[in-house]
Amino acid sequence: MVTTAIELIDRDGMAAFSLDRVARALNVRGPSLYNHFADRSEILTEVARAIVLETPRVPDPEPGRWREWLIAECREFRSTLLRHPNVVPVVFTWFPEKLLDKLYDRYSALLAExxxxxxxxxxxxxxxxxxxxxxxVCTATGRPAALELPWSTATAGTDADADEILFVEMLKAFLAGVDIGSSR
Known part of the structure; x- marks a missing residue:
């Protein structure tokens, strides 16, 4: 059912999403969906969870390479989100907090190492x-990067490329500017 919801939102957007449409796509009656989910919000939370879990994990970093690893993790998540641009607002609004807590625990332990x-x-x-x-969200809703990056050696071929370059450069600048008090 979650996969069907994702497919419908991917194809038609959130404005066209309804439980009736999910039920029709599954060839069931609408009320039967409530045997599995309490309400629309619960379905959308599961949609968000499925998208987060679709994100491939990056191998643990080598010593001294945690910044590169964190950037790679962020790029993978962003890439997964952008494979489902109509679902991005769902993930943003119904983000599965328990899953985020688990990921933060795992990543925090890795950063500690x-x-x-x-x-x-x-x-x-x-x-x-x-x-x-x-x-x-900016990229999925059609607000591409509004600036060129004169310091970047990469040449953007499309708006999506420019957005990706800007995103990576922002992460690099942010992580370079954070004094963590550790040389490892």
């Missing part, structure tokens, strides 16, 4: 998460 002080871990994760979701 790389010498990132406890006082900085949640800040880094939350800030890069917000940058990732915000960038995806």
């Amino acid at each position: 790389h010498g990132v002080p406890e006082s900085h871990r949640l800040f880094l994760l939350e800030a890069t998460h917000r940058m990732t979701v915000g960038s995806a």
Whole structure:
């Protein structure tokens, strides 16, 4: 059912999404959906969860490479979101908080292994998460990057390429500017 909801939203957008349309696509009656989900909000939370879980995980970083790893994780999540541009607002609005807590715990432990002080871990994760979701929302809703990056050596071929370059450069600048008090 969640896959069907994602397909409908991908194809027709949230404005056209309804439980009746999901039921018709599944060849069932609308009320039968309530045997599996309490309400529309619960279905949309599961849609968001499915998109987050669709994101491929990046292998754990090598020593001293946690910044590159975190950028790669953010790029993977953003890429997954942008494969479903009509679903991005769903993920933004109905983000599965319990899943986010699990991911933050896992990533925080990984950052700890790389010498990132406890006082900085949640800040880094939350800030890069917000940058990732915000960038995806802008791109998915048709607001491409409004500036060129004179310091970037890459040449953008499309608006999507320019947005990707801007996103990565923002993450690099942010992470370079955070003094974590560790040389590892």
